[in-house]
Amino acid sequence: MNKTLIPDLRKQHGWTQEHLATKCNLSVRTIQRIEAGDDTSLETLRLIANAFNVKIGDLFESISDNAKGSEIKTMNDKQTLQIKKRREEGKLIRNTIQMIFILAMMLFGYLLSHSNYTSVLGIIWVFLWPLGFYAIKLIKIYIIEPKMDKKYPLTQNIQ
Known part of the structure; x- marks a missing residue:
C-alpha cells in the first residue's frame, strides 16, 4: 500500500x-x-x-508498488525538467519585455528633450513608468502564464 x-x-x-x-x-x-x-x-x-x-x-x-513508484518517479523527473525550462524561458521573456519597455521609454525621453512641449510630455513620461510596469505585470498574468501553462502542463500553479 x-x-x-x-x-x-x-x-x-x-x-x-x-x-x-x-x-x-x-x-x-x-x-x-x-x-x-x-x-x-x-x-x-x-x-x-x-x-x-x-x-x-x-x-x-x-x-x-514498484510499478506505481516508477511511474511517479518518471512523472517527478518530467515535472522537474519542465519547472527548470519554464523558469529559464520565463526569465528570458520577462527580461526581453522589460528591455523593450526601457528602450521605448528612453526613446520617448530623447524625443521629449527635443520637443516644444517638454513640460506636458515630461509629466506624461513620468506617469508612463509605473503604468508600463503595471502593463508588463498584466501581460505576464494574462498572456505569458497561460501560454506557459499550456507548454509546460506539469508546472501549473507551481511557484
Missing part, C-alpha cells in the same frame, strides 16, 4: 476535503478514496500536487 501525505498536507494548509476537491476540480469522493490509500491516476496526483504547490513525489511518504 502506498502511504500518502495528502491528509497531512491538506491539514497543514487548513483545508477541508471539500476545499481540496474544489481546488483540484475533483470530487470529494475522489479525495476521500485517495486519502484512504486507494490508487489513482498520475493526472489526478498532478492536480493535487499542483494545488499544494509540490512535486508529485512529495505527496507520498512511501510507495510499496
